[in-house]
Amino acid sequence: MKKTKIVCTIGPSSLSTGLLEEMHQAGMNGARINTAYGDLDQYKMVVNNVRDVADIPIIVDIKGPEIRLQVKRRKVVKKGETIEIGFNHEEISFNHSFYDEMCVGDYVYIDNGKIKTRVVEKVDGILRLSVMNDGEIDDGKGVNIPNKRLSVPSLSKKDLEVIKFAEEYDVEYIALSFTRNVQDVNNLKTEA
Incomplete structure (x- = not known):
């Protein structure tokens, strides 16, 4: 056996x-x-x-x-576009709050890495992310933030x-x- x-x-x-x-x-x-x-x-x-x-x-x-996106309406994103993701029930938001732990230059991978983004700016509780490849953002998709230890429960x-x-x-x-x-x-x- x-x-x-x-x-x-x-x-x-x-x-x-x-x-x-x-x-x-x-x-x-x-x-x-x-x-x-x-x-x-x-x-x-x-x-x-x-x-x-x-x-x-x-x-x-x-x-x-687990970090997931909360999305009010499905969004198609294109390479080079800048998107905003918040922490307080915006159009697109994270299910946990870790804004203060994020830095410009951090990578944020969405939907098992299908969509790669990078933080280009932090403004008033919102992360502005540069999209590195085309894709579709939808509710409940998983998020990975490599090389970061976040204080998520x-x-x-x-x-x-x-x-x-x-x-x-x-x-x-x-x-x-x-x-x-x-x-x-x-x-x-x-x-x-």
Whole structure:
């Protein structure tokens, strides 16, 4: 038997016990729940269905310190354009406040790096960003700010609810996405 194990992310399209049984027979050694999507009722269904089918570990992957855009209206951006992103429910804003931690020259990658931007100016709580390639900015897209340690909370309210759920349903593992440092791990240990 191989040492490498297979962990499958279970969601709405793979939730049925019949399909889970087939996946287990094919070699699934663990089931992952991505809590960036869905709700507690869906997670309960995943745990119950997996446990009905197989005695394998379940991993709940909590979102962790994730930065996302809040966009009122989808926006197409072009290379060379300057856009403004704020922190207080502007047309485009971040879901966390870290304005004071940003510097001119910092890179801001949107939607898994599909759109690359660079801070060219900071004015009254707004970041002005130079767009480095064409793309489309939409609500909920993830943001990465490389080489920056931001004071974004490591656990969200939903993360705390999911941790409680994981304890209640005897989930074997909790995975912490976007872990930045030891303090993030300690924060999770305190709650779990």
